Amino acid sequence: MEDEAVVRLNSVTKSYRxxxxxxxxxxxxxxxVRRGDFVALAGPSGSGKTTLLNLIGCIDKPDSGRVAIGGVDVTDSPLHRLAGLRLNTLGFIFQTFNLVPVLTAYENVEYPLLMKNVPRRERDERVRRWLAKVDIEAQAKQRPDQLSGGQRQRVAIARAMAGDPKLVLADEPTANLDSETAARILDLLVEINRATGCTFVFSTHDTSLIARARRLLRIRDGRIVQHAPAGEVRQEEAFV
Ligand SMILES: Nc1ncnc2c1ncn2[C@@H]1O[C@H](COP(=O)(O)OP(=O)(O)OP(=O)(O)O)[C@@H](O)[C@H]1O
Ligand SMILES: [Mg+2]
Incomplete structure (x- = not known):
């Protein structure tokens, strides 16, 4: 039977020099993390959220333990050999949006599809479809510096999704947004999760966003201290 776990980390340890x-x-x-799940990774600054997402995203390697993504054990594969997996299976959304400043919204979404050699017609269809889904059609020709923070993050979401990933990793995707825009961005991710079945893991400091997740992974001092359905977390427990 196919492994239902999109992410499986076993006894992973990581230190920095x-x-x-x-x-x-x-x-x-x-x-x-099971297929189709929507997971909040919550913990205070320095607790290890980015480190954990980097290991899941095959951007970094653990010192010990095993990492499997999409049922494939990647622990012993060198990072450069995992570029294809990152491009084809994963989508990334960052706190600072990380759009290419000289490219328009359209071109930013198109860029990873060019890297994947998606033919022009299909590329155009996918870019337009995702710009429409994140409601940025009208701003398609604008560069990032001509967009608001919320609009930039919408473009980044379209860019992550246009590649048709199985797993999207979002490192504090709303930390640079006001609380209302942050809630709308989270709603959009929840909607995409429901519509596509794509698995999401997002990190956050913001306790009000935890309630929108299906599962909560709480991390403290580099250890997972709670792994529970988010609905079972009482509000007073949710503080990180
Ligand atoms: N490149 C690095 N070199 C040395 N130490 C690092 C490096 N990256 C992270 N650390 C340390 O590892 C620990 C975990 O950092 P990490 O960035 O994963 O935390 P975080 O939960 O993402 O924090 P934040 O909420 O501030 O983004 C911290 O003690 C941090 O100082
Ligand atoms: Mg971080």
Whole structure:
């Protein structure tokens, strides 16, 4: 039977070297994310959220433990060998949007499809479809500096989704937005999750956003301290 876990981390440990000092970022982290899930990764600054997302996104490697993405154990594959997996299976959304400043909204969404050699007609169809879904059709020709923060993040969401990923990783996607825009961006991600069945993992400091997730992974000092359906988390427990 096909492995229903899109992400499986087994007893993962990760340290960073800072000069002669080793900084422990993750300790004995085991995580399973099931297909179609919508997971909030919540924890205070420095708790290891970005480190964990980087391991899941095959951007970095653990010191020990195993990492499997889409049922494939990637632990022993060098990072450059995983570029295809990143391009074809994963979508990334960042706190600072990370759009290419000299490209228009349309071209930003198109860019990863060019890298994937998607034929022109299909490329155009996918870009237009996703710009419409995130409600940025009218701004398609504008560059990022001509868009609001919320609009930029919508473009980044379209860019992540146009590649038809199985798993989208979003590192504090709403941290640079006001709370109302943040809630709307989260609603949009929830809607996309429901419509496409694509799996989402997003990190956040914001307790009001945890309630929108289906599952909560709470991390503290590099350890997972809670792994629960988000609905079961009482509000007073939700503070991170
Ligand atoms: N490149 C690095 N070199 C050295 N230490 C690092 C590096 N990246 C992260 N760390 C350390 O690892 C720990 C976890 O950092 P990480 O960035 O994963 O936390 P975070 O939960 O994403 O924090 P934030 O909410 O502020 O983004 C911290 O102690 C941090 O200082
Ligand atoms: Mg971080």
């Amino acid at each position: 800072l000069g002669s000092v080793s900084v422990r970022a993750l300790t004995d982290v085991s995580v399973e």
